[in-house]
Amino acid sequence: MSLLPRVVLLCCLAVSAGTSHAETLSVTDDSGAAVTLAAPAQRIVSLAPHVTELLYAAGGGARIVGAVSYSDYPPQAKSIPRVGDNKSLDLERIVAMKPDLIVVWRHGNAMRQIDRLRELHIPLFFSEPHKLQDIPATIDKLGHLLGTEQQASAASSAFRRDIASLRAHYANxxxxxxxxxxxxxxxxxxxxxxxxxxxxxxxxxxxxxxxxxxxxxxxxxxxxxxxxxxxxxxxxxxxxxxxxxxxxxxxxxxxxxxxxxxxxxxxxxxxxxxxxxxxxxxxxxxxxxxxxxxxxxxxxx
CATH class of the missing domain: 3.40.50.1980 (Nitrogenase molybdenum iron protein domain)
Structure with missing residues (x-):
């Protein structure tokens, strides 16, 4: 190989590496763990009804390929293929869906099954909001992982405004x-x-x-x-x-x-x-x- 092709190849590899680095997305979930994706999530499995709602709010509803029972809001969520419920999951079906992100209800899903999914190195995001401020924060984090920050920000800001308005109205x-x-x-x-x-x-x-x-x-x-x-x-x-x-x-x-x-x-x-x-x-x-x-x-x- 001549010198010029080698230089071109090295430059291409460098650009590729830089692009990959630029696309890396990382947030901290409710368990305190870092969740890192090489690119915005495209195939998501939701393992709690509230998670399904949060994903829709963050702009990712169309990317949910599997969800658990009672994922019924918004109405279009009812047509998402089911992968079990909060007590038992269909692991084979989840794996067959080839998700690039699974969003888990930390205290609702069977942790033994969740550990098996972790062993497959599928990125897991644990959702367990404990405070009202955690709801919009989670929407923003999911929006970052989806690359839908603008829609997520609109939803999280609206929630913050609604709660702030109630606090102010009833404060005294x-x-x-x-x-x-x-x-x-x-x-x-x-x-x-x-x-x-x-x-x-x-x-x-x-x-x-x-x-x-x-x-x-x-x-x-x-x-x-x-x-x-x-x-x-x-x-x-x-x-x-x-x-x-x-x-x-x-x-x-x-x-x-x-x-x-x-x-x-x-x-x-x-x-x-x-x-x-x-x-x-x-x-x-x-x-x-x-x-x-x-x-x-x-x-x-």
């Missing part, structure tokens, strides 16, 4: 003590580290069980009666949960002396809006804020 309202009921048998609630506890705070509420451990503690009826909350809130069936019975608050009417019961402050909010850490949580927060304002209006003069 008298506090309302709130018991959030996750389940009725056994009786379960949320502590102050859960993202929904922050939603309660945004609305000027106070989680009466904020100091308990763990994240979703089991409590007794006597504990609720002793706390005597001014409002009791729970999730009601949304589109996702229409086939499953969610807990009812009617049982609390057995104790008419409890403030929440005496003032009829028993509130249900669409579970799809209040239980998923997605942009729609701003709608769930707005509904909760209206309910707590109704509780304030029912206070005796």
């Amino acid at each position: 309202r008298p506090p309302v003590s709130v018991f959030y009921q996750v389940w009725d048998d056994p009786l379960m609630t949320l502590n102050g580290e859960h993202i929904l506890s922050e939603v309660i705070e945004v609305c000027g509420g106070k989680n009466v069980f904020a100091d308990l451990k763990p994240l979703v503690p089991t409590i007794s009826t006597e504990a609720v009666l002793a706390a005597n909350p001014e409002a009791i809130v729970t999730a009601t069936p949304g589109a996702t949960n229409s086939e499953h019975a969610l807990p009812s608050l009617d049982t609390w009417r057995k104790w008419p002396s409890m403030t929440a019961v005496a003032r009829n402050n028993l509130f249900g909010i669409d579970g799809d809006l209040i239980n998923r850490p997605t942009p729609r949580l701003a709608l769930g927060a707005a509904a909760l804020c209206e309910d707590l304002d109704a509780a304030r209006s029912r206070r005796p003069n």
Whole structure:
């Protein structure tokens, strides 16, 4: 080979290496691990319903090749091929889809199966938002991995504005003590580290069980009666949960002396809006804020 072809070849390799380096995309996921891609993700598998929503918000809905059960929002997500649910995954089908990125719900998916996917060296992004600010942050990170930063930024900015508006509107309202009921048998609630506890705070509420451990503690009826909350809130069936019975608050009417019961402050909010850490949580927060304002209006003069 003559000198000139060799120089041209070396220059081409250098340009190629520089292009590859320029296209490298890296973010830190919710587990604290770095997720690095050589180029924007084109074939994505979503392993949680909230992840599917976040990917659509980030501009990557059309690139999702597989998703788990109940990935039903936006409506077009219902047509995405299924790869299992939060308890069991179809690993063979996931691998056959040749994903270049898998987005995982860290505490929802079976970790043993996730470890097997990790062994195949498929990039994994763990999503586990703990605070309201984590939702727009995740959208921005996914947008970076997708190369859709502009659309992701629009969605994340809108969510930040909505939450900031609610905070400002309810910042000076008298506090309302709130018991959030996750389940009725056994009786379960949320502590102050859960993202929904922050939603309660945004609305000027106070989680009466904020100091308990763990994240979703089991409590007794006597504990609720002793706390005597001014409002009791729970999730009601949304589109996702229409086939499953969610807990009812009617049982609390057995104790008419409890403030929440005496003032009829028993509130249900669409579970799809209040239980998923997605942009729609701003709608769930707005509904909760209206309910707590109704509780304030029912206070005796």
